[in-house]
Amino acid sequence: MNQNPAELKSWVKYAPESDFPIQNLPYGIFDDGKGGPRAGVAIGDFVLDLALICEKNLFEGTGLEGNPFREHRLNAFMEQGRSVWRAVRNRITELLSEHSSQIRDDHALRDRALVPIENVALRKPVYIPSFVDFYSSEQHATNVGKMFRPDNPLMPNWKHLPVGYNGRASSIVPSGISVQRPMGQTMPEGAETPIFGPSKRLDYELEMGFFTGKRNPMGACISTTEVEDFLFGMVIVNDWSARDIQKWEYQPLGPFLAKSFATSISPWIVTFDALEPFRTMGPKQQPPVLPYLQCEKPWAFDIKLEVSIRTSKMDAYQKLCSGNFKTMYWNVAQQLAHQAVNGTNVQVGDLYASGTISGDSPDSLGCLLELTQGGRSPIQLTSGETRTFLEDGDSLLMKAWCEGDGFRIGFGELEGTVQPAQ
Amino acid sequence: MNQNPAELKSWVKYAPESDFPIQNLPYGIFDDGKGGPRAGVAIGDFVLDLALICEKNLFEGTGLEGNPFREHRLNAFMEQGRSVWRAVRNRITELLSEHSSQIRDDHALRDRALVPIENVALRKPVYIPSFVDFYSSEQHATNVGKMFRPDNPLMPNWKHLPVGYNGRASSIVPSGISVQRPMGQTMPEGAETPIFGPSKRLDYELEMGFFTGKRNPMGACISTTEVEDFLFGMVIVNDWSARDIQKWEYQPLGPFLAKSFATSISPWIVTFDALEPFRTMGPKQQPPVLPYLQCEKPWAFDIKLEVSIRTSKMDAYQKLCSGNFKTMYWNVAQQLAHQAVNGTNVQVGDLYASGTISGDSPDSLGCLLELTQGGRSPIQLTSGETRTFLEDGDSLLMKAWCEGDGFRIGFGELEGTVQPAQ
Secondary structure, eight states, rough: OSSSSOOOOOOOOOOOSSSSOTTTTOEEEESSSSSSSEEEEEETTTEEEEEHHTTTTTTTTTTTSOGGGGGGSHHHHHOHHHHHHHHHHHHHHHHBBTTTTTTOOOHHHHHHHHHEEOOEEEESSSSSSOEEEEEOOOHHHHHHHHOOTTSSSSSSSTTTOOOOOOOOOOOEEEEEEEEEOOOEEOOOOTTTOOOEEEEEEOOEEEEEEEEEOOOOOOOOOOOOOTTTGEEEEEEEEEEEEHHHHHHHHHHOOSHHHHTTTTTOOSSBBBBHHHHHGGHHHHHHOSOOOOOGGOOOOOOEEEOOEEEEEOOOOSSEEEOOOOOOOOHHOOOHHHHHHHOOOOOOOOOTEEEOOOOOOOOGGGGGGGSHHHHTTTTTEEEETTTEEESOOOOTEEEEEEEEEEEOOOOEEEEEEEEEEEEOOO | OOOGGOOBBBOOOEEEEEEETTTOOOOEEEOOSSOOSSEEEEEEEEEEEEEHHTTTTTTTTTTTTTTTTGGGSSSHHHHTHHHHHHHOOOOOOOHHHHOOTTTTHHHHHHEEEEEGGGGOOOOOOOOOOOOEEOOOHHHHHHHHHHHHHHTTTOTTTTTSSEEEEOOTTTTEETTTOOEEEEEEOOOOOOOSEEEEOOOOOOOOEEEEEEOOOOOOOTTTOOOTGGGGEEEEEEEEEEOOHHHHHHHOTTTTTTHHHHTTEEEESSOEEEEEEHHHHGEEEOOSSSOOOGGOOOOOOEEEOOEEEEEEOOTTOOSSOOOEEEEEEGSSOOOHHHHHHHHTTTTOOOOTTTTOOOOOOSSSSSOOOOOOHHHHTTTTSSSEESSSOSSOOOOTTTTEEEEEEEOSOOOOEEEEEEOOOOOOOO
């Protein structure tokens, strides 16, 4: 689409502050109780039923094969490749744009194709074969490093490669699914032997993650110019973390059960095509990175972020932090090029999360560990309560959005509530 | 089966030293070029075609649903549960036992059902949703710990929990698939900045791994008495490792690209039912472990292990190490109970590897890093060559077997050859 995004208008009516204007068109899997879970894009307060649109042959000429939108996950669509993603996106844009009558004036079709978003449940959008979590915010790595290793906060490797580790893919859940406080081993301060029980230092981590939509054969790397063919879209990620379990278990092989009990993702996948106008330069990297990590294009994205909390005694959410994804030291192209440089085969549906996103200011810290300085400075809540770490019944809300010229590319909401340990 | 395993005999003829007597019956996926990859069990020098046996209704009464043996992976069979695994195993034992005529005397069926093992290719037997690698040999953890952290080889947590981390499942390959030397970042001794290139310290790791064949719902843990329903069978694992990449990248989040380029597994899955006669006590655990890690039964298995090397200049394999799986400090029941104690959902087909298996003696060390003392003591080969780490063209062979009374429960061979970096 060569059109200036600000000029695009849809015949579907929505408020100017909607997360889902025609410029966005994020993909998700919705269930309206009829016809089973299937793929849709969000438009204003509606979901456009892509399985139906495809059934009506409205994707003819896009190169789309079969009807992948009938599936319970987006993988079958994702693996059709970037030229199909683009052609389908352009066609949806066309069908929803103000001068297009094909759906707008076919009342029977329009009524079936536009499902009110309030009437649907949103499912996990992708089958995720592998989950990698990076550690790409310099502020977060420094702040947390100080607590675990006061003398040595940022490891010598940190500015040379995007540090990351493999996470647990099976326990990734979509927004709205409650998260159970994990049981585990911890070593209390000053104790001689570890104890077993519910985590006492349960935390969230504000992250963004990207999905890959293309495979590379084992043994073949992916350059930073080739990554574009692999990058399907992004979601908000809450990397729930049990800090006391982590502190005791993580040496020398990294976080394991402190993270694997649950990871939450937002239900709508915002495509890199929708994010394109928000591409920007990230922080200057000094020392210079090795050639395989150098990028021709800017690869940061100006995505505003917000985290709020609501305890069971509160009526409304209270903001804990505001951040921006563009502050990340390592970008998505570098993360993917690094992941594949040893010949690891990337898969359709892999999720690569950024690591906690923290900025320079005290109100831009992406987890409670940082906000409360390791639990030493409790946060005051409007209910009169305080928090160092999460308590049972606490709900976390994460939002992410790009501010366009008269429109907003929103990620929707990522919500999760802490349930007591079993 | 209440019969003494030593008394079991089959009408299929095989040598007494065969890896695959009637007492074994390991599952695999074979491809004979006709009818596509499908499931079989090894018996002597043959593969019994289970898809055909099922098609002939010979599994009637076992509770088996459908014909999961037609699939390209064993997952559909595995998820039918332990009572079906047992009933099917008993039926196969019955069909192959010396007094059973059903297959033996039906020549047309017998000729189709028994495929010579030399005529088949063996595939990756399971779709592996998640891969966890433990670090459960005290000798290995101590030996390697000394090299990375001379003052602090065994971390304080090591004797309290089975240390592990999430690995990369996508790059797990079966025996016979060559492994490409990975490219990556390393920090040479004494250098100021890292360099990029092929790994110079490529190593293997001798491990055993188990597959789970049952799901647990997210949030529910698995006790050490409940694990039996989850444990399907075991394979040999070669956890290829690039030591120079590992040394530079692993702090603070653990091994990542040093391991994710490839992991090899042996093609036959030996069931826990076949391993039952070899159940034995592992090392005494001192200090005592927390209650959730305590076991009622002995959970070590007496499995002999051997690693050999053949360079491109050698005609035959030369032994590098002999070990035994029973020396592992942490056992499979403890590993699975630990993995699930935080509520992580275990899946059908998950692979849990033991970590490198090293014993007390110098000839029982499970990787070159230990055998060559970090590359300082080269190994002398019969070809006149020496090795500190693996060179291009080197082939590694791993074997594992249990010595029964007149029979041998073998795992077959796990072979892999190092290809040059690309």
